[in-house]
Amino acid sequence: MREFKDIAYISDSDPGHTLDIYLPETSPGSNQSNAQLPLVVYVHGGAWRTDDKSTVAYIGPGFVQASDNRIAVAIINYRLSTRNTDSVRHPEHLNDVRSALEFLTTSNEYPGSEQIDRNN
Numbered sequence: 001m002r003e004f005k006d007i008a009y010i011s012d013s014d015p016g017h018t019l020d021i022y023l024p025e026t027s028p029g030s031n032q033s034n035a036q037l038p039l040v041v042y043v044h045g046g047a048w049r050t051d052d053k054s055t056v057a058y059i060g061p062g063f064v065q066a067s068d069n070r071i072a073v074a075i076i077n078y079r080l081s082t083r084n085t086d087s088v089r090h091p092e093h094l095n096d097v098r099s100a101l102e103f104l105t106t107s108n109e110y111p112g113s114e115q116i117d118r119n120n
Contacts, residue, residue: 022060024069
């Protein structure tokens with residue numbers, strides 16, 4: 001399995017704007033690593049206030065293995081609402097999730113993007 005961590009989906013230094021990608025080495029029945037794969041996107045819980053993609057990092061490899069290497073998985077971070085006065089407020093979390101989804105479905109600037117089936 002190939003893992004790519006902390007990929008920025010927005011070009012800033014905010015760790016809330018990063019994601020991790022998990023890809024099988026090769027697709028079943030294929031000797032090529034460029035077979036098209038459906039992408040499962042996982043958004044961690046925490047009520048928009050706590051946790052991080054790292055708390056659910058085991059899900060990426062687990063889903064890829066459970067699918068018999070037939071899917072790719074992305075786990076995304078988003079900015080959190082905390083008690084700090086400069087913290088983001090709803091709906092900024094959803095805007096972050098939308099930005100991550102747009103990045104994953106339109107960008108070719110992340111490892112494995114050529115393997116993602118964008119028609120499903």
